[in-house]
Amino acid sequence: ALFYHGLNQTELALRHMSHALLLLSLSSGPDHPDVAATFINVAMMYQDINNMNTALRYLQEALKKNERLLGEEHIQTAVCYHALAIAFNCMGAFKLSHQHEKKTYDILVKQLGEEDSRTRDSQNWMKTFKMRELQMNAQKQKGQALNAASTQKAIDILKAHPDLIHAFQAAAVAGGSGSSSTSVNKSLNAARIGEAHPRGRGIDERAARAAAEARKKAAARGLLIRPHGVPVQSLPPLTQLLNVINSGMTPDSVNNKETDGVKKEANGHPSNGHGDAEEDQSKPVQQDQAPVGLGLGLAALDAKKQKTKPKVTT
Numbered sequence: 169a170l171f172y173h174g175l176n177q178t179e180l181a182l183r184h185m186s187h188a189l190l191l192l193s194l195s196s197g198p199d200h201p202d203v204a205a206t207f208i209n210v211a212m213m214y215q216d217i218n219n220m221n222t223a224l225r226y227l228q229e230a231l232k233k234n235e236r237l238l239g240e241e242h243i244q245t246a247v248c249y250h251a252l253a254i255a256f257n258c259m260g261a262f263k264l265s266h267q268h269e270k271k272t273y274d275i276l277v278k279q280l281g282e283e284d285s286r287t288r289d290s291q292n293w294m295k296t297f298k299m300r301e302l303q304m305n306a307q308k309q310k311g312q313a314l315n316a317a318s319t320q321k322a323i324d325i326l327k328a329h330p331d332l333i334h335a336f337q338a339a340a341v342a343g344g345s346g347s348s349s350t351s352v353n354k355s356l357n358a359a360r361i362g363e364a365h366p367r368g369r370g371i372d373e374r375a376a377r378a379a380a381e382a383r384k385k386a387a388a389r390g391l392l393i394r395p396h397g398v399p400v401q402s403l404p405p406l407t408q409l410l411n412v413i414n415s416g417m418t419p420d421s422v423n424n425k426e427t428d429g430v431k432k433e434a435n436g437h438p439s440n441g442h443g444d445a446e447e448d449q450s451k452p453v454q455q456d457q458a459p460v461g462l463g464l465g466l467a468a469l470d471a472k473k474q475k476t477k478p479k480v481t482t
Contacts, residue, residue, distance in 0.1 A: 170209070178217050185210050201244060204233040208251055220259055227252050246275035246290075253293065262301035269294045338387045 169184035185206065192203050211226035231248040238244055253268035273290040280287050 169213075173213055173216075178213050181213055182210070185213065199233065199237060201234065201237055204230040204237070204244065204248070207233070208248065211251065211255070215255055215258060220255060223255055224252070227255060241275050241278055243275070243279055246272045246279075249275070250290065250293070253297065257297060257300070260304070262297050262304060266294055266297040266301060269297055 169181045169188060171181075172178075172184060173181035189203065189206055189210075192200065192206060196202060207226045207230035211223040211230070214220075214223035214226065227248060231245065231252065234242060234245045234248055249268045249272040253265045253272065256262075256264040256268065269290060273287065273294060276284065276287040276290055282288075
């Protein structure tokens with residue numbers, strides 16, 4: 169199985185792992201440390217094909233077996249915690265990665281001491297996970313600040329050029345887009361707060377209504393008319409304001425390129441004996457049945473995958 173996995177033939181590797189688990193259950197029984205070690209190898213294979221849910225189930229089952237059979241402070245239990253930390257790191261859950269690696273470090277300190285190379289490696293992993301967690305939080309805050317700044321800039325432009333409000337309202341009505349018109353109207357309403365123009369005394373109400381109707385028709389045709397015949401100044405293009413508004417709606421995404429290297433280094437931990445992970449594959453593997461040895465846990469997971477939605481007949 170490990171040979172096929174090294175050749176990037178993960179489907180064949182998982183078939184051989186299923187056969188190995190069957191032989192282990194017959195020779196040693198389901199409750200044996202070798203079964204837990206094999207679960208870790210199977211989890212790494214699923215992790216390399218980006219099937220993280222199944223990989224986590226195998227790792228959790230391996231952790232339960234090692235805690236029950238070997239104890240909560242055994243080195244193999246620390247291996248399971250480290251494998252879970254790597255899996256959560258690949259999913260971008262850096263806080264959970266740090267928590268599980270902290271348990272790995274505590275076990276290694278008690279069993280091997282602080283000066284052991286494996287203990288120092290675990291400490292370096294903790295620092296790495298903590299740094300990535302802080303970077304992710306900083307990027308989230310930066311995205312929120314950019315969104316707020318872009319919105320405020322758009323409001324300032326609309327306040328400086330009130331005629332743009334009519335143009336955007338006309339464009340929203342002509343476009344007929346529900347979501348875009350809603351967002352534009354929100355910005356326009358925010359810009360128009362406190363912008364009411366009281367009418368002077370003695371102005372004919374009919375003339376005022378006629379002027380308002382003329383402005384509406386002109387706005388529908390794309391013409392800009394200011395009240396009392398004031399000429400329209402040169403205005404910035406509409407695309408400039410749209411870009412300002414839309415730029416705040418797409419915050420920077422978290423950079424996950426670093427997680428690709430972590431997959432390959434997962435089993436480089438000195439205490440991880442059986443977890444040899446190779447290069448990633450892009451296409452996930454679908455098996456008819458889960459490998460033997462996990463009982464109802466993963467069988468229920470596969471049963472959920474095989475359920476199909478009922479067809480609706482009209």
